[in-house]
Amino acid sequence: MENADLDRTNNAGQGQEMQLQEKKRRSEKSKTIILTLVLSFFIIGGLGTWGYYSLFGPNSAASIDAPSDEELTEAEKSSGTALFKPTIEVPKTEIQRRINVIHEFWNSELGYDKWSKYNIDTHTPVLKDIEIDIRNKILPYVAGPLKVDIENALSKIAKSMSSESVEPLKGVHRIFHDLDISLNGYKASDYWDVTETGKWIKEEVKE
Structure with missing residues (x-):
């Protein structure tokens, strides 16, 4: 058991x-x-x-070789397409400087992920001021593909204010970022390849 x-x-x-x-x-x-x-x-x-x-x-900006002023001038002549409409008071170097200033403005407004907290309502007065500056201080002095890019940027600013969305402003920032690299040799780690000017330079200067 x-x-x-x-x-x-x-x-x-x-x-x-x-x-x-x-x-x-x-x-x-x-x-x-x-x-x-x-x-x-x-x-x-x-x-x-x-x-x-x-x-x-973005692409690597290290692969973007900004043309010299001489190369740009030669490309404008040979292609018959002008990028700049300088005057005695506003020479080409001043137009380029103004593009850099606007780019730096967008860096301060939207750079380093600031766009994620950007409020259109509270920034509307500033956006109207920057729109006026671009329209009065840059647009009259550019032509060809550069004029197309500036008009595109202005359109995106207007769209951002009407829709109260920051998304179009990211496009404006990228336009001026790429223009600063293409026209001023601005040093950056990325290049969005969103401008008609950049495409024109590839075709006319880098052939």
Whole structure:
């Protein structure tokens, strides 16, 4: 009788141990599956982000070689397309300087992720002032593809104020960022390739 009780106790103990081992195996298997899924998520997410930026993100500005003033002037003459309409009071160097000033303005307004907290309502007076400055101090002195870019920037500012969305202003910032690189040799790590001026320079200066 005692032996029978001992056998039953041993069998019960072995059964419990086997159940514990089975639970442990299932737990480890579950952890392995979860870890695999998490790693897959990060890998796929990383590749997706890389793919997005490779298609829609900025290019490396290190590959952008801004033309010299002589190259720009020669390209304007040979192509018959002018970028600048300078006057005695506003020479080409002043037009270039004004483009840089506007670019720096947008850097201070939207750079370093400030755009994510930018409020159109509270900035409307400033936006109207900068729109007037661009319209009066830059637009009359540019031509060809550069005029198209400036008009595009003005259109985006107006759209931003009417829609109360900061998204168009990001486009304005990128336009002046690229123009500053293309026309002034501004040093930066990225180039958005969103201007007609940049495309024109590639065709006419870098052939």
